Amino acid sequence: MLAGLVVGVLCGMLGLLVPRLVAAVPEPAPREPAADEPAAPDAGPEGSVPETSTPGISVREEVKPLYADLAARPHLAVRSALASFLAGALLGAATGWDWPLVWLVPLVPVAVALSFVDWHTRLLPRLVVLPATLATAVAMVAVGLAAGERDALVRALVAMVAVRSFFWVLWFVRSAGMGFGDVRLAALVGLVLGWVGWGTVAVGVWIGFVAFAVPGVLLAVVRRDRALLRQAFPFGPFMAAGALVGLVWGPALAGTLWG
Numbered sequence: 359m360l361a362g363l364v365v366g367v368l369c370g371m372l373g374l375l376v377p378r379l380v381a382a383v384p385e386p387a388p389r390e391p392a393a394d395e396p397a398a399p400d401a402g403p404e405g406s407v408p409e410t411s412t413p414g415i416s417v418r419e420e421v422k423p424l425y426a427d428l429a430a431r432p433h434l435a436v437r438s439a440l441a442s443f444l445a446g447a448l449l450g451a452a453t454g455w456d457w458p459l460v461w462l463v464p465l466v467p468v469a470v471a472l473s474f475v476d477w478h479t480r481l482l483p484r485l486v487v488l489p490a491t492l493a494t495a496v497a498m499v500a501v502g503l504a505a506g507e508r509d510a511l512v513r514a515l516v517a518m519v520a521v522r523s524f525f526w527v528l529w530f531v532r533s534a535g536m537g538f539g540d541v542r543l544a545a546l547v548g549l550v551l552g553w554v555g556w557g558t559v560a561v562g563v564w565i566g567f568v569a570f571a572v573p574g575v576l577l578a579v580v581r582r583d584r585a586l587l588r589q590a591f592p593f594g595p596f597m598a599a600g601a602l603v604g605l606v607w608g609p610a611l612a613g614t615l616w617g
Contacts, residue, residue, distance in 0.1 A: 362451030365463060369446025372467040376438035379471045381429035383483045386422075422479050438474070442467045445602055452606040457505055458553060461497045462605070465490065465550065469598040472543070476594035482539030491518075491546040498553060510553050517552025517559050518545050524563075540593050547601045554605060557612025562604020570596040 428434075446466050453459055468490050476482050495515070502511025525544035529536045547566075551559040570593055 365450025366447030369466040370443030373439035373442025377429040473595035476592040514552035518549035521548025558608030561608040566600025
């Protein structure tokens with residue numbers, strides 16, 4: 359409980375900086391695919407796919423709010439601090455005074471910022487996702503070598519490749535149904551979950567898909583409107599929620615489900 363309180367406070371304080379992080383994100387410009395983003399098989403004449411995380415939505419098809427305008431929204435800092443505090447408290451209570459806090463504490467407000475941006479823009483900026491993934495990997499390598507946690511380190515790196523490859527296949531099969539920003543974020547999700555265990559990886563990824571699909575299906579059933587199943591929604595916030603559930607309850611759920 360003490361770890362949960364301390365970690366929650368630290369994450370909450372960092373959450374106050376979320377508006378600054380959002381405001382610092384550069385606006386996307388018309389571009390060719392990034393070096394890590396091959397052209398999709400069903401891409402248009404330009405051979406490029408917008409960096410979206412939502413089915414059927416592109417930067418060209420709708421007006422994206424400016425990051426500066428998003429960062430200036432009232433009470434964003436307070437809401438981000440509260441969300442970061444709650445997530446940090448859960449992680450601290452579940453993890454205890456252990457090495458994963460080295461990367462989990464700074465990642466919590468980053469995940470809050472990415473979820474906020476993706477929800478309002480359907481974009482996951484690679485200039486946030488890629489540095490966060492690299493910094494986490496460096497921290498894990500340092501901890502793994504210094505603390506003798508080589509098995510956890512190898513598992514985390516393998517999970518990063520495996521989860522990213524899984525999302526890449528989904529994107530490749532139908533790029534209109536998933537943006538490449540989700541593929542990049544999947545690497546970070548796999549890296550963080552993989553340190554804990556393979557059961558945590560499975561639960562975290564699975565919960566992300568369930569959290570994304572179930573509300574939309576229920577809403578379509580209640581309203582009796584199939585068109586809602588084709589409505590665009592961002593996937594990044596649900597990936598972050600799935601990762602949180604995996605880190606906090608993943609080992610227990612995995613043990614219950616698979617032994």
